[in-house]
Amino acid sequence: MTKTGVIFDIKRFAVHDGPGIRTTVFLKGCPLSCWWCHNPESQSAKPDILYRRHLCVRCGTCVETCPENARSLTENGVERDATCCTICGTCVDVCPSGATEKVGRELTARDLMEEIERDTPFYDQSGGGVTFSGGEPLTQPDFLRELLERCGDRDIHRAVDTCGFADPSTLRSIAEKTDLFLFDLKLMDPERHLEYTGVRNELILSNLTMLAGSGKTVHVRIPVIPTITDADENFDAIGRFVSRLPKPPHVRLLRHHPTAMEKYARFKMERRLPDGMDTPSRKELGRIASRLTEYGLEVSY
Numbered sequence: 001m002t003k004t005g006v007i008f009d010i011k012r013f014a015v016h017d018g019p020g021i022r023t024t025v026f027l028k029g030c031p032l033s034c035w036w037c038h039n040p041e042s043q044s045a046k047p048d049i050l051y052r053r054h055l056c057v058r059c060g061t062c063v064e065t066c067p068e069n070a071r072s073l074t075e076n077g078v079e080r081d082a083t084c085c086t087i088c089g090t091c092v093d094v095c096p097s098g099a100t101e102k103v104g105r106e107l108t109a110r111d112l113m114e115e116i117e118r119d120t121p122f123y124d125q126s127g128g129g130v131t132f133s134g135g136e137p138l139t140q141p142d143f144l145r146e147l148l149e150r151c152g153d154r155d156i157h158r159a160v161d162t163c164g165f166a167d168p169s170t171l172r173s174i175a176e177k178t179d180l181f182l183f184d185l186k187l188m189d190p191e192r193h194l195e196y197t198g199v200r201n202e203l204i205l206s207n208l209t210m211l212a213g214s215g216k217t218v219h220v221r222i223p224v225i226p227t228i229t230d231a232d233e234n235f236d237a238i239g240r241f242v243s244r245l246p247k248p249p250h251v252r253l254l255r256h257h258p259t260a261m262e263k264y265a266r267f268k269m270e271r272r273l274p275d276g277m278d279t280p281s282r283k284e285l286g287r288i289a290s291r292l293t294e295y296g297l298e299v300s301y
């Protein structure tokens with residue numbers, strides 16, 4: 001029987017998530033809570049209801065039609081009682097202005113494959129394929145495994161974008177069906193990793209060592225977050241660690257984009273990154289890349 005999972009987005013024609021033209025599927029759920037997360041709506045494993053106050057015309061239709069009486073119109077706009085909301089989506093369907101939106105949808109691996117296969121001609125022409133991202137795709141291992149198997153049956157190239165915080169035996173079983181890992185490395189100091197992501201990094205580092213030793217193709221990706229991950233000592237520690245792996249992976253620097261932080265207000269999530277944090281300049285990325293190449297690594301940004 002086909003497995004059911006929860007995704008929150010599908011990005012078609014992606015060009016930065018592996019070789020060629022790709023379809024990137026974003027699975028919901030993540031064991032980390034990074035301060036700089038560009039997709040905070042991905043962290044919860046379940047679908048959720050999003051409300052954009054500035055789009056709401058206060059018509060009250062969603063309040064009248066909610067089968068659970070979970071919505072009320074207040075002077076601040078619509079409030080939703082999450083304790084009795086069943087995420088049925090009725091309020092989304094009736095909203096005339098797009099102020100209410102459902103984030104995340106449940107679907108089967110079989111149905112998702114139908115969407116993925118629509119882009120097969122682009123994969124064939126460009127040497128592309130599918131990238132499973134998130135959130136953390138390994139939080140839905142059975143769903144992910146079936147998708148990888150189905151892609152393998154159709155000769156579609158498979159990449160998995162992971163934070164590496166996963167049970168090692170689960171990761172090994174997923175690796176058997178994966179062609180490329182995009183593996184995020186954030187902070188080498190375990191205490192700072194705990195402070196800024198919510199978990200320590202020992203498991204992540206041992207999983208990366210295991211994958212690199214297994215002969216799998218791995219690309220390491222480092223988010224460059226000003227004042228958090230961008231210290232020289234962090235890059236030196238990453239350079240030392242990655243260069244000693246059995247088959248040193250390619251390293252890609254990822255730029256922080258402060259505009260993504262606007263989502264925190266929309267999702268009523270606590271935003272911990274301070275205001276006014278700039279995107280790292282290309283000059284700064286070049287400087288970091290040069291530092292990492294001194295460890296014999298191949299670096300792009």
Ligand code: SF4
Pocket residue numbers: 049065066067068069070071080084085086087088089090091092
């Ligand atoms: S998702 Fe359903 S239950 Fe929840 S607020 Fe909307 S209409 Fe009500």
Ligand code: SF4
Pocket residue numbers: 055056057058059060061062063078094095096097098099100
């Ligand atoms: S239906 Fe939409 S526009 Fe009307 S009150 Fe509800 S959220 Fe606002």
Ligand code: SF4
Pocket residue numbers: 030031032033034036037038039040042043134135136163
């Ligand atoms: S690992 Fe990725 S998805 Fe998870 S919280 Fe961190 S940045 Fe967000």
